[in-house]
Amino acid sequence: MIKRSYLSLLWSQYRGTSIILTLLIALFQLLIIWIFNSLNATPFLETVFNQLPLQLRLLFEQEFMPALSVAGAVAFGFNHPLVLIAISIVAVVIPSRQIAGESENGRLEMLLSLPIKRKELTFSLLIFTSGISLMIITGGMVGSMTGLLITGNFNLSLLCNLLEICINLWLVFLLIGSYSILISVFSQEGSRAGLLSGGLTLIFYLFYFLSSVWPPLEFTRYFNIFYYYQPQRLMFDKIEFLDNIFVLLITAAICILAFLVRFEKRDIP
Amino acid sequence: MGSDQKNAIISLDSVTKRYGQTVGVADLTFTLQRGIIFGFLGPNGAGKTTTIRLILDLLRPSSGHIVILGFPLPDVTTTIRQRCGYLAGDFSAYSHMTAAEYLHFIAAMRRRPAPSDLSLVERFHLNDSLNRKIRHLSHGNLQKLGIIQAFFHKPELVILDEPTSGLDPLVKAEFYDFLFEYQREGKTVFFSSHDLAEVERISNRVGIIRDGRLVALENIEDLKKNRIRRLRILLRSPLDSLSIPQATLLRQKGREYEYQFQGEVSRLLEILSGLPIEDFDFPEPNLEDIFMVYYGKNRHD
Numbered sequence: 001m002i003k004r005s006y007l008s009l010l011w012s013q014y015r016g017t018s019i020i021l022t023l024l025i026a027l028f029q030l031l032i033i034w035i036f037n038s039l040n041a042t043p044f045l046e047t048v049f050n051q052l053p054l055q056l057r058l059l060f061e062q063e064f065m066p067a068l069s070v071a072g073a074v075a076f077g078f079n080h081p082l083v084l085i086a087i088s089i090v091a092v093v094i095p096s097r098q099i100a101g102e103s104e105n106g107r108l109e110m111l112l113s114l115p116i117k118r119k120e121l122t123f124s125l126l127i128f129t130s131g132i133s134l135m136i137i138t139g140g141m142v143g144s145m146t147g148l149l150i151t152g153n154f155n156l157s158l159l160c161n162l163l164e165i166c167i168n169l170w171l172v173f174l175l176i177g178s179y180s181i182l183i184s185v186f187s188q189e190g191s192r193a194g195l196l197s198g199g200l201t202l203i204f205y206l207f208y209f210l211s212s213v214w215p216p217l218e219f220t221r222y223f224n225i226f227y228y229y230q231p232q233r234l235m236f237d238k239i240e241f242l243d244n245i246f247v248l249l250i251t252a253a254i255c256i257l258a259f260l261v262r263f264e265k266r267d268i269p
Numbered sequence: 270m271g272s273d274q275k276n277a278i279i280s281l282d283s284v285t286k287r288y289g290q291t292v293g294v295a296d297l298t299f300t301l302q303r304g305i306i307f308g309f310l311g312p313n314g315a316g317k318t319t320t321i322r323l324i325l326d327l328l329r330p331s332s333g334h335i336v337i338l339g340f341p342l343p344d345v346t347t348t349i350r351q352r353c354g355y356l357a358g359d360f361s362a363y364s365h366m367t368a369a370e371y372l373h374f375i376a377a378m379r380r381r382p383a384p385s386d387l388s389l390v391e392r393f394h395l396n397d398s399l400n401r402k403i404r405h406l407s408h409g410n411l412q413k414l415g416i417i418q419a420f421f422h423k424p425e426l427v428i429l430d431e432p433t434s435g436l437d438p439l440v441k442a443e444f445y446d447f448l449f450e451y452q453r454e455g456k457t458v459f460f461s462s463h464d465l466a467e468v469e470r471i472s473n474r475v476g477i478i479r480d481g482r483l484v485a486l487e488n489i490e491d492l493k494k495n496r497i498r499r500l501r502i503l504l505r506s507p508l509d510s511l512s513i514p515q516a517t518l519l520r521q522k523g524r525e526y527e528y529q530f531q532g533e534v535s536r537l538l539e540i541l542s543g544l545p546i547e548d549f550d551f552p553e554p555n556l557e558d559i560f561m562v563y564y565g566k567n568r569h570d
Contacts, residue, residue, distance in 0.1 A: 004377075005374060008374075009363065009374060012363075012365065013363070013365065106357060106359050106360075106361040107363065109357055110357055110360070110362070112327055113325050113327065113350060113357070114378040115350040115378065115380070116347065116350075116378060117346070267322075267328045267329060268322070268328065
């Protein structure tokens with residue numbers, strides 16, 4: 001089901017970006033722990049939070065107060081927009097370029113005239129996108145662990161929680177990759193498919209925060225992918241981990257299945 | 270199964286492709302035997318590329334059946350593609366690779382060893398460009414790379430969509446020779462073109478398509494026999510009337526006459542020898558001329 005030569009092609013196309021992103025995320029996670037450990041900003045931040053309006057205080061307490069510990073700083077690092085954007089780029093750009101973009105410039109036509117099944121192409125592409133997301137997240141995990149080791153905060157329980165966060169984050173990006181590939185099969189232009197998928201991810205992200213501060217939007221949280229990834233809660237309360245995995249995996253599987261059905265029937269222009 | 274069917278390499282039966290309300294190709298039915306060079310002739314937008322993409326299972330027909338190398342589409346597409354070579358009309362390769370890397374990639378995708386025999390590369394004078402990035406190749410060299418990747422695994426059937434676009438006349442001539450040699454090995458070539466002279470020069474059999482419909486499927490000898498020629502004559506002095514059998518006067522300007530002619534050239538030359546001619550020539554016919562023959566015939570039918 002997997003075409004190694006196609007995986008090699010993808011790696012040759014994206015290795016530069018992937019390695020740079022991995023190093024950046026690793027460095028970012030390391031810096032967050034190092035900075036948190038160097039500055040004791042907890043009393044100051046607590047005073048600031050206490051002066052905020054109630055709704056904002058509830059939001060920030062939920063999102064940032066746990067960060068006022070080393071474990072919280074680790075979780076905060078994995079929920080930072082920079083990390084989410086970096087991995088979203090990979091999860092959105094690769095499927096959009098490889099399906100809609102390559103179709104637009106005629107290379108998908110050449111590729112599918114070779115002995116490769118559309119299913120093989122799909123699975124190879126998904127494996128590659130998941131692999132690159134995993135590589136970047138692993139980079140972040142290595143950065144965090146290095147930071148914990150350097151600052152002397154490393155322990156086994158923290159490592160287990162970190163692993164859960166990384167697996168959960170990886171599944172979020174598997175889902176983003178899955179709906180990106182589904183959108184790309186309906187699009188004739190790579191840039192349009194990328195914009196749609198990226199835009200949808202941004203809408204999810206914004207709605208998640210809006211639904212935290214505005215009660216009428218609270219019901220939308222259950223339909224939001226970011227509801228199923230809350231590293232602060234994962235760090236301190238493990239109950240949701242399996243639920244998150246279940247929801248994310250099922251939704252990703254539905255998107256992939258819909259893509260396969262459509263891609264098998266799709267004309268390659 | 271008749272021997273014709275057994276020997277068939279491409280068989281289309283009532284194949285129609287619609288894009289919404291637009292018809293790409295309509296009711297295409299033809300069978301091609303192994304070991305021929307088949308020229309698929311038609312103007313831009315006639316349905317040549319659509320037909321090729323249907324044969325390669327890149328497009329799915331709205332109705333009809335396609336059998337390639339004895340296998341019905343889309344059942345065993347990968348087996349078929351393993352035994353086919355293809356050059357797209359607007360050939361595009363991965364610009365970050367070198368030409369050599371691209372050929373290695375194609376070989377790996379075909380599960381073949383990397384092309385060690387560089388005779389094709391040498392034959393099409395691509396040696397010097399083999400280690401250059403594809404983004405730095407000229408259009409002609411990119412087209413040569415496309416030709417090489419279509420042929421290097423010696424497929425039974427090669428499908429080429431306007432393969433000579435961008436090639437200079439010397440490389441074109443070399444390519445034609447190569448096709449003849451390839452055919453002598455018992456292989457089949459299906460190529461599309463809008464160049465009548467090219468099709469006449471290298472094909473054994475010709476299909477003519479226009480507006481998505483196959484208007485003719487002929488052996489090349491029959492095509493040549495049926496073809497309409499243009500004849501331009503410059504007389505030493507104008508005549509009151511000049512009538513040439515089997516020819517229709519298209520226009521006259523002073524001493525210059527232009528005719529459309531269909532028939533034996535030797536008979537025409539006999540007639541011309543009796544006229545006070547200063548000069549004459551047969552301008553290259555365009556596709557419209559040849560379509561007139563088949564359109565006329567179809568309308569009668």
